[in-house]
Amino acid sequence: MREISEDEAWYRVSAMCSLSEHCLSEISDKMDKWAVSKDAQFRILKKLIEEKYIDEERYCKSFVHDKFVYNKWGKMKITKELRSKKISLQCIESQLSKIDESEYLNVLKSLLQAKKKTIRGKSEYEINGKLIRFALGRGFEIDVIRLCLNTEIYEGIDS
Numbered sequence: 001m002r003e004i005s006e007d008e009a010w011y012r013v014s015a016m017c018s019l020s021e022h023c024l025s026e027i028s029d030k031m032d033k034w035a036v037s038k039d040a041q042f043r044i045l046k047k048l049i050e051e052k053y054i055d056e057e058r059y060c061k062s063f064v065h066d067k068f069v070y071n072k073w074g075k076m077k078i079t080k081e082l083r084s085k086k087i088s089l090q091c092i093e094s095q096l097s098k099i100d101e102s103e104y105l106n107v108l109k110s111l112l113q114a115k116k117k118t119i120r121g122k123s124e125y126e127i128n129g130k131l132i133r134f135a136l137g138r139g140f141e142i143d144v145i146r147l148c149l150n151t152e153i154y155e156g157i158d159s
Contacts, residue, residue, distance in 0.1 A: 024049075
């Protein structure tokens with residue numbers, strides 16, 4: 001791809017950031033693809049932050065909300081994705097702590113109920129193993145999964 005000017009890069013990334021939330025690493029990666037010089041990238045990123053086009057805290061908050069509510073991801077998967085986007089662990093933990101624990105358990109419970117209807121197993125042990133692998137893949141913590149499988153929260157799944 002051809003190198004683009006600093007002004008054109010500013011125009012493109014400011015337009016992108018006006019339409020949806022983005023983090024610094026996404027915008028930086030995009031400018032790398034456009035072959036924008038590191039000095040120009042620094043100036044553009046600084047300006048984006050100063051003019052509130054980019055706010056890592058705001059990005060993290062919306063990412064956590066969207067991935068939990070719409071994608072039904074667990075905290076481990078959300079953390080992994082945000083860490084890959086170079087979001088600070090402190091920011092991630094701050095936003096994850098805002099997820100209501102009972103709502104978190106209810107989301108996992110409904111996922112397990114739906115999944116249990118679609119899987120087959122020779123024993124309850126085998127079925128539980130498949131449910132655990134499924135929930136781990138969604139990013140839920142093993143202790144939360146076991147809580148749902150071993151307590152009254154899980155009883156509604158057997159029907």
